[in-house]
Amino acid sequence: MSELIYLWWIVILVLILVSALSLCFPVLLIRLSRFSGKRFNLPAENMLNTSISIDKKLYRHHVLSGALISGLSAVALYLLLFKLDLSRFSAQISSNPFAWQMWLFESVLTIALLGGVIGCCAGLVMMLRPSLLRPLEFWGNRWITTSKEMLEKDLSGDVIERWVIQHTRLFGLSVLLAAGLIWVLVFG
Numbered sequence: 001m002s003e004l005i006y007l008w009w010i011v012i013l014v015l016i017l018v019s020a021l022s023l024c025f026p027v028l029l030i031r032l033s034r035f036s037g038k039r040f041n042l043p044a045e046n047m048l049n050t051s052i053s054i055d056k057k058l059y060r061h062h063v064l065s066g067a068l069i070s071g072l073s074a075v076a077l078y079l080l081l082f083k084l085d086l087s088r089f090s091a092q093i094s095s096n097p098f099a100w101q102m103w104l105f106e107s108v109l110t111i112a113l114l115g116g117v118i119g120c121c122a123g124l125v126m127m128l129r130p131s132l133l134r135p136l137e138f139w140g141n142r143w144i145t146t147s148k149e150m151l152e153k154d155l156s157g158d159v160i161e162r163w164v165i166q167h168t169r170l171f172g173l174s175v176l177l178a179a180g181l182i183w184v185l186v187f188g
Contacts, residue, residue, distance in 0.1 A: 008186045012182055015175050015178055015182070016176065019172040019173070019175040019176035022172030022175065023169055023172035023173070026169065029164075062126055062127065063127050065126060066123045066130070067127055069119055069126060070119065070120045070122075071123070073116045074120055077113065077117065077120065080109070080113055086109075090102070
């Protein structure tokens with residue numbers, strides 16, 4: 001069996017375990033939910049609203065940073081175009097029963113190549129005429145407050161959690177149904 005099949009087995013077993021927990025021991029699921037909610041509450045709003053400015057350092061050494069950006073992008077392009085053995089990856093992926101993986105691989109490769117070309121161009125512009133990047137910088141440095149959105153996200157998560165706590169058996173059945181659906185899609 002390949003590693004992917006093992007991963008699907010683990011996902012299905014975890015889903016069955018969660019559904020059995022919510023069907024047979026809903027009080028234990030409620031306690032686990034309360035514990036994890038207190039334990040993993042991160043101050044995300046403070047992290048998102050922190051202003052980080054590297055403009056002075058970047059523009060003070062624009063030749064060095066532009067050369068570094070374009071150099072690293074050129075190395076990435078060289079590795080992708082000339083050192084990557086595409087036939088080996090294509091043969092490995094095409095032998096896999098999941099046909100969408102080849103499409104995904106080609107998409108990721110195209111995005112990486114475009115990123116390398118854009119990085120080379122941006123590095124050259126940064127090295128030669130950094131003032132051309134000012135409009136792009138002003139557009140990217142707009143301040144977007146997250147206070148209202150974070151409050152809405154916190155409340156929406158609370159609604160889902162309350163629904164799961166009030167309907168533990170229905171939640172368990174839906175998770176068990178999801179495990180069965182994954183079983184049929186992967187192994188059926």
